[in-house]
Amino acid sequence: MNNLQHHGYQFDFEDELGSKMVMNVGPSHPSTHGTLRLVIELDGETILSTEPEIGFLHTGFEKLGEHHSYNQFITVTDRMNYISPLNNNIGFAIAVEDLLGIEIPKRAQIIRVIMAELSRIADHILCVGLQGMDLGAFSVFLWTFVEREKLYDIFEAVTGARLTTSYTRVGGLAFDVPDDFKERVDKVLKTIETCIAEIETMLTGNRIFIDRCQGIAVLSKQDAINYGVTGPMLRASGVSYDIRKIRPYSSYEDFEFLVPTETAGDSFARYLVRMEEMRQSVRIIKQALNNLPDGEINYFDKKKILPDKDLVYNNMEALIHHFKVVMPGDLHGIHPPVGEVYSSTEVPNGELGFHIVSDGKSSPYRLRVRPPSLINYQCFNEVSRGHLIADIPAILSTFNVIAGELDR
Amino acid sequence: MAMLSNEDIYNYLNSQFGVKIKNYNTFRDLLTIDVYSEDAFHIISYIHHNQELDFPLLIDISGVDYLEYNDDVVLERFAVIYIFYSFKNDRRIKIRAFVPESNPVIHSIYSEYKGALWTEREVFDMYGIHFKSHPNLKRLLTPEDFGSHPLRKDYPLKGKGERSNFPKYNIYDKMNK
Numbered sequence: 001m002n003n004l005q006h007h008g009y010q011f012d013f014e015d016e017l018g019s020k021m022v023m024n025v026g027p028s029h030p031s032t033h034g035t036l037r038l039v040i041e042l043d044g045e046t047i048l049s050t051e052p053e054i055g056f057l058h059t060g061f062e063k064l065g066e067h068h069s070y071n072q073f074i075t076v077t078d079r080m081n082y083i084s085p086l087n088n089n090i091g092f093a094i095a096v097e098d099l100l101g102i103e104i105p106k107r108a109q110i111i112r113v114i115m116a117e118l119s120r121i122a123d124h125i126l127c128v129g130l131q132g133m134d135l136g137a138f139s140v141f142l143w144t145f146v147e148r149e150k151l152y153d154i155f156e157a158v159t160g161a162r163l164t165t166s167y168t169r170v171g172g173l174a175f176d177v178p179d180d181f182k183e184r185v186d187k188v189l190k191t192i193e194t195c196i197a198e199i200e201t202m203l204t205g206n207r208i209f210i211d212r213c214q215g216i217a218v219l220s221k222q223d224a225i226n227y228g229v230t231g232p233m234l235r236a237s238g239v240s241y242d243i244r245k246i247r248p249y250s251s252y253e254d255f256e257f258l259v260p261t262e263t264a265g266d267s268f269a270r271y272l273v274r275m276e277e278m279r280q281s282v283r284i285i286k287q288a289l290n291n292l293p294d295g296e297i298n299y300f301d302k303k304k305i306l307p308d309k310d311l312v313y314n315n316m317e318a319l320i321h322h323f324k325v326v327m328p329g330d331l332h333g334i335h336p337p338v339g340e341v342y343s344s345t346e347v348p349n350g351e352l353g354f355h356i357v358s359d360g361k362s363s364p365y366r367l368r369v370r371p372p373s374l375i376n377y378q379c380f381n382e383v384s385r386g387h388l389i390a391d392i393p394a395i396l397s398t399f400n401v402i403a404g405e406l407d408r
Numbered sequence: 409m410a411m412l413s414n415e416d417i418y419n420y421l422n423s424q425f426g427v428k429i430k431n432y433n434t435f436r437d438l439l440t441i442d443v444y445s446e447d448a449f450h451i452i453s454y455i456h457h458n459q460e461l462d463f464p465l466l467i468d469i470s471g472v473d474y475l476e477y478n479d480d481v482v483l484e485r486f487a488v489i490y491i492f493y494s495f496k497n498d499r500r501i502k503i504r505a506f507v508p509e510s511n512p513v514i515h516s517i518y519s520e521y522k523g524a525l526w527t528e529r530e531v532f533d534m535y536g537i538h539f540k541s542h543p544n545l546k547r548l549l550t551p552e553d554f555g556s557h558p559l560r561k562d563y564p565l566k567g568k569g570e571r572s573n574f575p576k577y578n579i580y581d582k583m584n585k
Binding site: 054055058060062063067098099101223225226227228229239241246338339340341342343344351353355357359365366368370374375377378379407408 | 479
């Protein structure tokens with residue numbers, strides 16, 4: 001059946017046998033991992049076309065952004081990609097810092113790198129586990145969930161929350177890491193490395209897994225670029241495009257790591273890229289932990305940056321500064337320069353961009369989020385055509401579409 | 409071959425299009441080119457296929473409503489923002505196509521970049537800007553029978569909201585009275 005998918009095949013035959021049908025998947029279906037709806041046109045079991053319908057989780061984040069101050073919006077970014085909220089926090093904070101034209105202290109940058117990479121591992125390990133689960137390898141999913149729990153314990157110790165972390169502030173971080181941070185992360189990294197090796201033994205050479213993944217949902221290099229796909233999906237199609245390398249932010253230029261690529265562009269290549277990215281993340285975290293400098297975690301300009309909470313309670317000037325930053329109205333707030341910036345960071349799914357139009361007031365004039373999931377999901381119709389209906393969950397899980405980010 | 413800088417890219421485009429480029433600026437290392445909506449498609453198609461410039465990756469399409477924005481460089485009420493990336497020059501470029509309120513129509517770039525499929529639909533959904541010759545221009549995030557365009561600046565954040573736009577809810581409201 002898969003050879004129907006060969007380039008140039010047209011599905012314009014008459015339905016003489018009456019085997020065509022239109023099937024609805026979702027919006028609430030276990031294999032969609034969120035509220036996604038697919039309208040699938042089938043011929044027997046073969047997919048002729050799929051039409052994804054999105055917007056079930058649309059919450060108006062971009063409209064909210066025009067009415068929230070810059071620091072308030074950080075809590076909203078948690079709710080976008082709820083699998084890796086830390087990456088979203090960091091991406092937004094970097095966009096606003098880019099607009100303000102400030103560079104935060106080295107310690108805050110390195111902590112951000114560690115947290116971003118831990119969060120990347122948590123996202124990828126869940127994605128790989130779900131990919132296994134959708135193909136019947138349930139134990140892989142449970143093993144990955146155990147590791148994810150340990151990572152979430154670290155997030156809880158550092159940020160105070162497991163899911164809605166809201167860890168960054170404009171110009172720095174909400175609070176410093178705990179004293180036993182290094183020991184905790186070291187301990188978790190060891191088990192994660194074991195876990196990655198175990199997943200590899202379970203899946204990479206697994207005949208059933210390979211049969212269900214290899215040659216499925218092939219996205220050619222040309223198509224991937226033309227569709228604007230980013231992240232592991234683009235790298236699995238053979239393009240070495242990683243924001244951490246091409247536009248290094250938050251001191252990524254100081255770290256040694258590789259950008260893994262594959263050339264096949266199928267489900268299996270995406271799995272391999274994610275596995276290798278986790279190893280590279282471990283490598284980055286190890287370097288960062290060894291070079292974590294001491295010092296401040298916030299930029300020094302008290303007119304722009306929220307002061308330390310302890311000072312706010314015990315120091316009058318800090319209290320005044322705090323109120324000047326958080327109070328609503330045109331006279332207060334951080335007042336960035338007038339202008340438009342586009343700033344992006346590499347999150348687990350691809351390029352997360354923020355396009356901020358500032359008119360110099362305390363909240364953005366326009367805040368556009370470029371969600372990687374939305375752009376990546378566009379090619380679903382093209383890659384799923386000609387495959388079997390049973391492949392739909394297997395393809396969806398390699399796209400790693402997060403509904404919160406998709407619909408915003 | 410040497411990589412082109414922002415200045416080079418601007419000079420290149422300026423020599424090619426001249427008066428069609430209404431304005432340009434570079435803010436935080438991002439080159440912005442301002443054009444009118446009718447010229448946008450030609451310029452985008454040019455930067456896609458030109459060997460020197462070579463912008464193959466469409467990063468994003470979004471919209472902005474400049475209704476309450478006080479700036480002389482704003483030519484019309486709406487703008488469609490295109491951001492592209494060039495692997496060859498390692499540069500981003502932003503093209504800001506101004507769309508008039510009286511005739512909110514712009515040519516779709518789907519024939520050049522397939523990535524415009526949903527992003528253009530989203531701009532249509534949120535701002536009511538029509539994209540000519542888009543294969544499937546319908547609402548992306550809001551329901552099909554949604555009456556207005558929520559990211560326009562004259563759309564309120566709070567209030568009675570869109571409920572009145574749905575005929576079926578009106579029936580229930582009347583029954584409750």
